[in-house]
Each structure stands twice: as C-alpha cells, then as structure tokens.
Amino acid sequence: MNTILIIGHYDSFTKMLINKFYLEQWTIYTLINNKNIHKPKHVIEQYVFDYRSDRIREIIKSCRPAVILYTGVYDSSYKWDGDNINDTGINFTADLNNIIISASMEGVKHFVYISSEIVFQEEYMVDIKEDMPVSPSSYKSIVISLCEKIVLHFSNTSNMETTVVRLDNMYGIPKDRQSCIDPFSKMIIEAMVKGKIRVNGKRIFSSLYIKDAVEALYLFIKADKRKYNLYHISSMDEITGDKLAKLIKDNFTYPIDIIDQTLGLTKRIVLSNKRFSSEFDFEVRNHYEEIIPMMVSYMFNHKKQFLNSDETNNIKNNKPWIYSSIRKVIPFLECTLIFIPVFMLSHGFIKIPYFTAVNFYLLYVLLFAIVHGRQQAIFASLLSLIGYILSQMINSINSAFIIDEYIYMEIIQIFIVGLSVGQIKDRSKEIEINFNEEIDFLKEKLKDITAINSSNRKIKDYYTDKLISSKESIGRIYDITSKIHNSEKGEVLFAALDILTEIMETKDVSIYFASGMKYCRLASASSSKASSLGKSFEMSKYHMIFDILKMGQVYINKTLDATLPMMASALFDHEENMRIVIFLWDLPYERMTLYNANLLTVVGALIYSAFVRDVNYMEALAYQRYIPETTILQEEAFSEMLDIYNRAKDKGYSESSVLYIQKDDKSIYEINKIVSPMLRATDYIGLRPDGGLAILLTNTNEKEAVHVIDRLSMAKIKTYLSYSI
Numbered sequence: 001m002n003t004i005l006i007i008g009h010y011d012s013f014t015k016m017l018i019n020k021f022y023l024e025q026w027t028i029y030t031l032i033n034n035k036n037i038h039k040p041k042h043v044i045e046q047y048v049f050d051y052r053s054d055r056i057r058e059i060i061k062s063c064r065p066a067v068i069l070y071t072g073v074y075d076s077s078y079k080w081d082g083d084n085i086n087d088t089g090i091n092f093t094a095d096l097n098n099i100i101i102s103a104s105m106e107g108v109k110h111f112v113y114i115s116s117e118i119v120f121q122e123e124y125m126v127d128i129k130e131d132m133p134v135s136p137s138s139y140k141s142i143v144i145s146l147c148e149k150i151v152l153h154f155s156n157t158s159n160m161e162t163t164v165v166r167l168d169n170m171y172g173i174p175k176d177r178q179s180c181i182d183p184f185s186k187m188i189i190e191a192m193v194k195g196k197i198r199v200n201g202k203r204i205f206s207s208l209y210i211k212d213a214v215e216a217l218y219l220f221i222k223a224d225k226r227k228y229n230l231y232h233i234s235s236m237d238e239i240t241g242d243k244l245a246k247l248i249k250d251n252f253t254y255p256i257d258i259i260d261q262t263l264g265l266t267k268r269i270v271l272s273n274k275r276f277s278s279e280f281d282f283e284v285r286n287h288y289e290e291i292i293p294m295m296v297s298y299m300f301n302h303k304k305q306f307l308n309s310d311e312t313n314n315i316k317n318n319k320p321w322i323y324s325s326i327r328k329v330i331p332f333l334e335c336t337l338i339f340i341p342v343f344m345l346s347h348g349f350i351k352i353p354y355f356t357a358v359n360f361y362l363l364y365v366l367l368f369a370i371v372h373g374r375q376q377a378i379f380a381s382l383l384s385l386i387g388y389i390l391s392q393m394i395n396s397i398n399s400a401f402i403i404d405e406y407i408y409m410e411i412i413q414i415f416i417v418g419l420s421v422g423q424i425k426d427r428s429k430e431i432e433i434n435f436n437e438e439i440d441f442l443k444e445k446l447k448d449i450t451a452i453n454s455s456n457r458k459i460k461d462y463y464t465d466k467l468i469s470s471k472e473s474i475g476r477i478y479d480i481t482s483k484i485h486n487s488e489k490g491e492v493l494f495a496a497l498d499i500l501t502e503i504m505e506t507k508d509v510s511i512y513f514a515s516g517m518k519y520c521r522l523a524s525a526s527s528s529k530a531s532s533l534g535k536s537f538e539m540s541k542y543h544m545i546f547d548i549l550k551m552g553q554v555y556i557n558k559t560l561d562a563t564l565p566m567m568a569s570a571l572f573d574h575e576e577n578m579r580i581v582i583f584l585w586d587l588p589y590e591r592m593t594l595y596n597a598n599l600l601t602v603v604g605a606l607i608y609s610a611f612v613r614d615v616n617y618m619e620a621l622a623y624q625r626y627i628p629e630t631t632i633l634q635e636e637a638f639s640e641m642l643d644i645y646n647r648a649k650d651k652g653y654s655e656s657s658v659l660y661i662q663k664d665d666k667s668i669y670e671i672n673k674i675v676s677p678m679l680r681a682t683d684y685i686g687l688r689p690d691g692g693l694a695i696l697l698t699n700t701n702e703k704e705a706v707h708v709i710d711r712l713s714m715a716k717i718k719t720y721l722s723y724s725i
Contacts, residue, residue, distance in 0.1 A: 003027040004221070005063055007051070007099065008071030010037055011179055012172050016214045017069065018042050024218065029063040031056075033077055051095035057102040067221050068103050070096065072114040073144050074170060076178060080140050089143040096147050104158045111162045112221065113151040117169055117205075117234075118144055120269050125592075126558040127272035130230045132589055137450065148230075155229045163226060165217065168234035168271040171291075172210030173298050176305045182207065184292060187248055188299055189306060196257040197249070198440065201242040204268040208235045209286035219280045227279055234271040235284045247289065251296040261441065272560070331372050332379060338364065339383045346387065361387060361410070365418040373429065374422030381418045385411055493580075494648045496607040497526045500582065503603055504596065506566075508585035513682070514539075514570070514578040517550075521682065522699050523580070524653045530585050532563075535699050546570075549581065554597035566592060569600045571608040580608060630672040631685060632693065638686020641696055657705040659695040659712075659719040660688075666717075668693065674715050678708075695719065 004026050008014050014030075021028050022042035030039070031047045039046035047059045060068070078088050096113070103111050120128055122135040136145040148164045155162040171182035180189050184207065191197050216233045220226070242260065249256040276282055299306050346360040361384040369377035388411060493511050500509045510530035512520040519538055525531035539546045542564070548555045549570040557566045566587035571580040582604055587596075625637040633641065648654040661671060671693060675685060684696040697705055702721055709719050 002067075002222070003029070003063065003065045004067045004069060005029045005031060005060065005065035006069045006071070007031045008075040009034065009077035010040065011074075011076045012175055013074050013170070013210055013213070014071060015040060016172075016210060017217065020214050020218050024222070029065060031059060052091075052098045056098055057106060060102055060106040060108060064106075065108060067110045067112065068099070068108055069112045069217070069221070070099060070114065072096070072147070073116045073118065074114055074167070076181070085139055089139060092143055093147060093150075096150060100151065100154055100162070104154060104160045108160055110221070111151065111154070111160055112217075113147065113162070113164050115144055115148050115164050115166045117166060117269055117271055119148065119166070120271075123267045124269060126560055126589075127236065127270050127274075128232070129272045129560050130228065130232055130275055132560075152229055161226070162229060163220075164230045165220065166230075166232050166271060167208055167213050168232065168273075169205055169207040170210055170213050171207050171288075171295075173291075173295050174306075177307070180306070184244065184248075184288070184295060185299070187244060188296055191248055191252060191256050192299065192303070192307065195255075196259055197245040198259045198261050199241040199245040200267075201240055201260065201262040202266040203241045204238055204266065204270065206235050206237050206239065206270045207288055208233060208284070209288075209291055212284050212286050215285075216276065216280070216282050219282055220276070223280060228275065231276045232271040232273060233276055233282075234273040235287065236270060236273050237284070237287055238270055239288060244288075244292075247292050248296060251293045253300070331368075331376055335368055335372075335376055335380050335383065339380070339387065342384075343387045343390070346391070359410070362414055362417060365414050366421060369418045369421035370425060372422075373425040374419060377418035377422030378415075381411075381415045384414050491644045491647075492607070492611045493524050494644070494651070494653050496611075497524055497653055499607070500584070500600075500603065501526055504567075504584055504587065504600060505591060506584050506587045510565075510583045510585070512581045512583070514581055517578065520581055521680070523682070524648060526651075526653060527585075530583065532585075533565075533583070549578070554600060556592055556597060560589075567597065567600060569597075569604045571604050573612075580604075580611065582607075627668065627672075627687070630669060631676050632668060632672050633684055633686035635687040635689060638684065638688075638694070638696070641684050641686065645696060645698060655699055655701045657697045657700050657702055657721065659697065659705060659709065659721065661693040661695065662718040662720070663692060664718070671717065674717055675712065678711055678715065 002025075004021055006014060006017055006021075006028065007030070009032060010030075018028055018030070018040055019042065028043050029045050029047070030043050031049065031051070033048070033050050035048050037048075045063065049055050049059065078092055079085075080088055100111055100113075117128075118138075118141045119134040119136050121137045121141055124132075134145050134148075136142045151162045151164050154160060169182060171184045174180045174185045177189070180186055183205070187197055212235065213233060220231065242258070242262070245258045249258060273282075273284075342360045342364040365377055365380040365384055368380040496511060497509050501507055508527045508530040510525035510533070511523045512533075513523050514520055517539065519536055520533075522531055522535045533542070545555045545564065545568055549568060552570075552572070555565075555568040557564050560566075565583040565585050567584040569582045570578050571582070573579050582600065584600070625634055626632060627634060642658070645654060645656040649656055661675070663671065672685065675695070679685070679695065680698075682698045684698075686694060686696065688694050695708075697708060700708070705721060709721070712719050
C-alpha cells in the first residue's frame with residue numbers, strides 16, 4: 001500500500017489532500033507543530049513536533065513513507081505578515097533543511113516541496129515557463145526561492161527524487177480570517193470591512209482553485225516517474241484587478257465602491273501549465289467566475305469567523321438604510337438613557353453629600369463629546385438645557401429662574417465645552433481616516449515605484465553594457481555593412497548568419513527563401529536546431545508566424561513554444577513580395593524586446609540590400625558566367641560556387657552534394673535541355689576542368705541526392721556521387 005507523510009498545518013488545503021489520498025486508499029501520516037489540534041479521522045498517525053526537532057528522522061523511519069509532501073509556502077502555521085517576518089524566514093529555511101536532510105538519510109524515494117508564483121515579482125509579457133529565471137524582490141519571495149534551490153540541489157546530490165511544484169495563486173473558500181491569503185478572499189474581506197475595494201487595473205494574474213490543485217498533486221505523486229524536477233500548476237485563466245473587483249461587487253448584497261488606484265507599469269504574472277498538463281493529462285475544471293460567488297456567500301454567512309466585533313459593527317454601515325439608521329440612532333439612545341441618572345444626580349434626587357459640588361451636566365456632555373464627537377455633544381447639551389429647565393420648574397413656584405444669569409452661564413459653558421471637544425474629536429477622526437487612506441495609497445504607490453525602479457535598473461544595466469561593448473555603435477553598424485558587402489559573390493546569406501548570431505546573441509539562426517506566399521525553402525542555417533522546421537515547408541502550417549510577417553511586423557514567440565522560433569522577420573522586395581525569412585531560435589527571454597525586434601528589422605534590411613545587389617551583379621554578368629544559350633556555369637564560375645558551399649558546409653551552415661554527369665554521346669545543349677527543368681532554382685550545373693559536367697545540389701545531403709539521381713536516371717541521364725567516371 002502507498003504511504004505518504006503530509007507536513008503542514010491543518011487548513012483547507014491539507015484537509016483536502018488528506019481526504020483525496022484517503023479515497024485513493026493511501027496510508028496517511030501527518031506532521032504538525034501545534035499540540036492543540038485534533039487528528040483528522042483519516043490519518044493513521046499524527047506526529048506533533050517542532051520541524052527542527054531531532055525526532056524528525058525517527059518519525060520518518062517509523063512511518064517509512066514513499067512520499068513526503070511538504071506544504072511549504074501554503075503552510076498556514078508560518079506568519080509572514082507582521083514585525084517578525086525575519087524570524088519566520090529563518091525558521092522556514094531551518095525547518096525545510098532539517099526535514100529534507102532527515103528524509104534523504106532515511107531513504108525516502110520522493111520529496112515534494114510546494115512553492116508558488118511569489119518567486120516571480122517582475123512583469124512578464126509571456127506565460128512564465130519552468131526554465132525561466134526567478135525574480136524575487138521581497139523578503140518572503142527571496143526565502144521561498146532559496147528553499148526551492150535547496151530542494152532541487154538534493155535531487156542532484158542524493159538518491160532521493162525531489163520536486164518543486166509551484167501552485168499559481170491557489171485559492172479556496174476560507175474557513176477563517178487567518179486562511180484569507182489569496183487575492184480573492186483578501187479583496188472580499190476589504191469589501192466587507194470598508195465597503196470599498198481598491199484595485200489596480202494593470203495587475204494581471206491567474207489563480208488555481210484548491211480542488212484542482214489537490215487533483216493535480218495526486219496525479220503527479222501517483223505517477224511512476226516524472227520527467228522534470230520543477231512544475232507549474234496553473235489555471236492560466238487571466239484576470240485583472242478591476243475585473244475581479246467588479247465580479248465581487250456584483251455578488252454583494254449591498255453597494256460597494258470600487259476605487260481605481262491604477263498607476264505605474266503593467267504587472268503580468270501568469271504561470272504556464274503546459275509542461276504539467278501535457279505530461280500528466282491534467283485539465284482545470286473550476287474557474288473563478290463560478291467560485292467567487294460561492295466565496296462571497298460563505299464569508300457573509302459566517303461573518304464571525306472573518307471579522308472582529310468592531311468590523312462586524314462597521315459592516316452594518318454598508319447594509320440597507322434600515323440597518324444604517326439603527327446604527328445612527330443607537331448613540332442618541334445611549335445619550336438619552338445616561339441622561340436620566342445624570343439628571344437625578346444633578347438635582348438631588350439621589351442624596352450623596354460629596355457630589356453636591358460636581359457639575360454632572362458638564363461631565364456628561366464632555367463624555368459624549370470625547371466618545372462620539374460634535375453631533376452627540378450638541379444633543380447632550382440640549383438634554384442638559386432641558387434638565388436645567390425641568391429642575392427649575394420643579395423647584396421654583398414662579399418664573400424667576402428665567403432671568404437667573406447663573407443658569408445661562410452654566411448652559412453657555414456646557415455648550416462651549418461640548419462643541420469644542422466634539423470638534424476636536426471629529427477632526428481627529430478625519431485626520432486618522434485620511435492618514436490611513438494616505439498610508440494605503442502610498443503603500444500601493446511604493447509597490448509600483450519599486451516595479452518601475454526594477455525595470456529602469458534593467459534598462460540602465462542593459463544600456464551600460466551596450467555602451468561598454470559598443471555593439472550598436474556607428475562603428476559597429478559600419479562593420480556589419482562592410483562584412484556584408486565584402487562577402488564573396490553568392491555568399492551573402494552565409495555571411496549574414498555570422499552577423500545575425502553575433503548581433504542577436506543566439507547561435508541558432510536560419511534563413512529561408514520564400515516561394516510566392518505558399519512555401520519556404522531553406523537557404524542556410526547555423527545549427528540543426530535552426531533548421532528544425534525542415535528544408536522546406538508550407539507557410540499555412542505556421543500561420544501564427546506568417547499572419548504577422550505578412551503585415552510587415554516582427555513575430556515574437558510570446559508563448560515560448562519550443563517548437564517555434566523565438567523571433568522571425570520577413571524581407572520584402574519593392575513589389576511587397578516576401579523574398580527572405582529570418583528565424584531566430586533559443587533567443588534569451590530578456591532579448592525578446594521591441595528594441596531587438598527593431599534591430600532585427602534593420603540588420604535584415606541591410607542583408608536584403610546586399611542580397612539584391614549580389615543577385616543583380618550575377619545577372620549582369622550572366623553572359624560571362626554561363627555558356628551561351630544554356631544555364632550551365634562556366635568552369636571558373638562553377639568552381640567559385642563549389643568553394644562557397646564547401647566553406648558553408650565546413651561551418652555547418654548548409655549541406656550540399658555534387659553529382660557528376662556521364663555525358664555519353666549527348667551534347668552540352670541536350671543535357672542542359674533535359675536536366676535544367678528537373679532542378680530547383682537554387683541548384684547549379686557547371687563545367688568541370690576536364691570538360692565534363694557536374695550538378696551542385698544545395699541544402700541536400702547524399703541520402704537526399706539519391707532521389708535526384710533516380711529522377712535523372714529515368715530521363716536517361718546517368719549521374720554519380722563520386723568522381724569515378
């Protein structure tokens with residue numbers, strides 16, 4: 001029977017993992033670090049120890065699990081928010097080290113570490129694949145990234161298989177406030193507490209529902225083998241901050257304000273799910289449009305689990321007007337009820353000798369001014385005035401109290417004190433609210449400034465490097481132009497490969513001739529990777545590339561599909577016919593920019609200009625290069641072409657084969673008439689020094705040349721691959 005040890009606090013994620021593996025008849029053990037938690041019923045044995053305990057090795061030895069699943073970044077026992085984040089990071093790293101070392105020493109077959117998208121904190125214009133470098137910037141992201149490296153290191157230095165699995169913004173219906181760590185539940189809490197949602201419309205991300213994550217992890221763990229040590233699990237359902245806020249607002253029972261705080265650069269972080277889904281046949285079944293209404297409904301029906309008492313009271317301000325009215329009336333009722341004992345104390349209805357010198361009305365008004373502000377202070381003052389009048393009417397038999405200046409002075413004092421203190425209280429409330437809103441705004445602004453600064457730093461470093469290396473200086477452009485124009489006649493496209501590999505910083509470049517708008521035929525390639533599309537192909541097969549190239553734009557492989565070039569550019573003649581296509585493969589991600597697209601366009605234009613000049617030159621000298629009334633090259637011209645393709649063959653830029661023709665009793669003109677229609681435009685017939693004829697088949701190896709030999713043989717032209725005639 002399969003055995004698994006799950007390490008992590010019992011939250012929704014862990015409990016769902018336990019249920020899944022139980023249903024699949026796995027033996028389940030758990031390790032937690034909290035003694036006050038009861039063991040779930042499906043767990044065979046629960047171990048409660050600190051993750052850095054010396055007993056961890058004994059625990060692993062006792063249960064002997066085939067797999068250890070460490071919930072890592074989704075372990076809710078770690079408090080990443082607050083002043084002790086440095087201690088949390090140190091503890092997290094130390095815990096992982098102790099667990100993974102103990103697992104390795106006890107011969108555990110497979111160790112799984114759960115990470116997340118947090119290790120990527122810069123903007124990515126394409127879906128993030130597993131082989132792309134991480135970009136942590138916050139303390140937490142740096143710690144999580146470091147722990148990933150520790151886990152992957154063990155895979156290379158021990159017999160234990162270790163795997164890092166990044167779950168992209170995993171979310172679920174939370175059970176309490178502590179479980180609200182995903183963007184969805186955080187935004188719902190903000191809406192419930194404040195009645196408003198602050199959004200950044202330039203933030204683009206995707207999220208993975210907890211049930212899909214658990215299902216994917218089970219498929220991954222139960223597999224007999226895994227091809228890689230790092231996987232992304234993601235829904236790849238893109239959502240923006242403003243779209244998420246609108247979806248939450250539409251499912252609230254009372255109005256919610258959406259405050260747009262969009263500024264700075266677009267921040268897109270979406271993990272690619274292709275590696276995982278293709279290997280494990282995984283499909284996402286739950287989408288945020290269906291889950292968010294359920295989250296809002298659950299959190300509203302269980303407010304006590306998500307809000308403290310003050311927030312529960314404040315939430316009533318966002319409900320229909322009847323609740324809001326009751327909330328506003330309560331302070332007036334308090335003021336009225338407290339007025340009764342104050343009235344009795346002030347006018348001797350309650351006989352306490354020591355209280356005769358105390359002005360209870362003044363204290364009463366002062367209390368409500370301090371607690372509730374100006375509005376309640378005025379109301380309390382009016383009640384105090386009524387109290388004075390009632391007292392005088394009860395104790396006096398005439399109306400002499402109406403002209404008693406002492407009463408008026410008392411009333412004036414009460415109003416002055418109440419209004420002054422109430423005004424101070426209201427003003428302090430406004431200052432506090434404005435101050436908190438300003439802090440929240442500045443925090444969001446700081447995040448954007450940090451992102452902008454990171455981008456600016458990259459640009460600065462890039463141009464600093466360019467200034468030092470001077471690859472795009474005027475002198476460098478002159479050098480490019482010189483190399484192209486000084487290349488041998490007919491060798492322009494091979495010289496172009498050298499230039500493109502150097503300028504674009506990739507070793508895999510290919511150049512194709514475009515035949516009309518249907519086919520492309522390979523002219524030269526710097527590597528086998530660069531020629532992976534084949535020696536010829538139909539454009540319609542790669543419409544995603546040529547639809548863009550036909551519009552005169554540079555194609556950029558935004559999905560990072562390994563079967564397609566990273567960048568491509570087409571060169572057109574004066575009649576807007578596509579003539580040449582340049583493909584760049586294995587281009588570094590950081591060079592897939594608009595600048596490099598423009599650079600490819602400029603260099604391509606220089607190459608095409610030289611190519612057209614070369615073709616025109618060849619055509620102008622056709623009478624010298626060809627035997628009259630034939631397409632057969634003169635001996636010297638044919639020898640030049642052989643030298644060019646032999647040099648290209650030595651560099652690995654092109655393949656070529658030479659077929660030697662047995663003339664028999666046929667004349668040169670007869671052979672030309674038969675052979676020329678059977679060859680491609682890029683093949684050449686020429687004279688040999690001994691007066692014989694040979695055919696140069698470009699981009700054709702000896703195996704492929706056999707097909708040409710057979711075709712010519714059917715036309716009664718005998719040819720040989722070796723010069724043995």
